[in-house]
Amino acid sequence: MATGTYAERYQWVSHPGNYGGNWxxxxxxxxxxxxxxxxxxxxxxxTSFSFITAGCGDCHPGGGPAEFxxxxxRYDRFMVEMGYEPGGVNDFDGDYYxxxxxxxxxxxxxx
Numbered sequence: 001m002a003t004g005t006y007a008e009r010y011q012w013v014s015h016p017g018n019y020g021g022n023w024x025x026x027x028x029x030x031x032x033x034x035x036x037x038x039x040x041x042x043x044x045x046x047t048s049f050s051f052i053t054a055g056c057g058d059c060h061p062g063g064g065p066a067e068f069x070x071x072x073x074r075y076d077r078f079m080v081e082m083g084y085e086p087g088g089v090n091d092f093d094g095d096y097y098x099x100x101x102x103x104x105x106x107x108x109x110x111x
Contacts, residue, residue, distance in 0.1 A: 034094035036070050049099035052107065063109035075101035
């Protein structure tokens with residue numbers, strides 16, 4: 001969570017680190033990263049998949065949240081292991097809800 005002045009200015013900042021910083025959600029978007037565990041579509045906003053496909057992938061080119069979920073699993077492989085459907089509800093998981101990782105693959109960092 002943001003603190004101090006940033007907490008007042010950027011209330012939508014709900015996740016630190018690889019998902020972005022102060023300017024990653026400029027007006028009028030103001031989206032927030034959905035929680036990992038949810039029980040309804042009404043709780044969903046930006047998922048890990050839509051973070052990449054909504055244009056954020058332009059500035060976050062690979063690795064981190066573009067390759068691994070919040071529990072350290074590689075998205076495309078884990079989707080197949082779990083039997084998640086591309087574009088499906090997928091347990092309202094904030095990393096897999098309506099995601100198509102098993103079709104698109106992930107964005108990796110090549111060193």
